[in-house]
Amino acid sequence: MSRPIINTDECSACGSCVDVCPAGVLDIVREVATVVNEESCVACGTCIEECPMGAIEDIEED
Ligand code: SF4
Numbered sequence: 001m002s003r004p005i006i007n008t009d010e011c012s013a014c015g016s017c018v019d020v021c022p023a024g025v026l027d028i029v030r031e032v033a034t035v036v037n038e039e040s041c042v043a044c045g046t047c048i049e050e051c052p053m054g055a056i057e058d059i060e061e062d
């Protein structure tokens with residue numbers, strides 16, 4: 001299973017990661033990007049590439 005690791009202190013809640021994720025893993029919850037569908041993450045890294053704040057630090061896989 002994979003999930004993006006989000007530095008919530010850096011997130012501006014722009015929604016870019018929500019928009020680009022092909023698997024619907026992310027949503028904005030209480031004004032911060034949040035993993036809402038962890039089981040669907042395909043570890044593509046697109047959210048990391050598209051975040052303008054550098055707030056998505058890594059994709060954790062286990
Ligand atoms: S790594 Fe890919 S599938 Fe996983 S949350 Fe980011 S954009 Fe979505």
Ligand code: SF4
Pocket residue numbers: 006010011012013014015016017018032033050051052053054055056
């Ligand atoms: S793209 Fe980055 S700054 Fe924008 S909502 Fe996602 S984690 Fe937050």
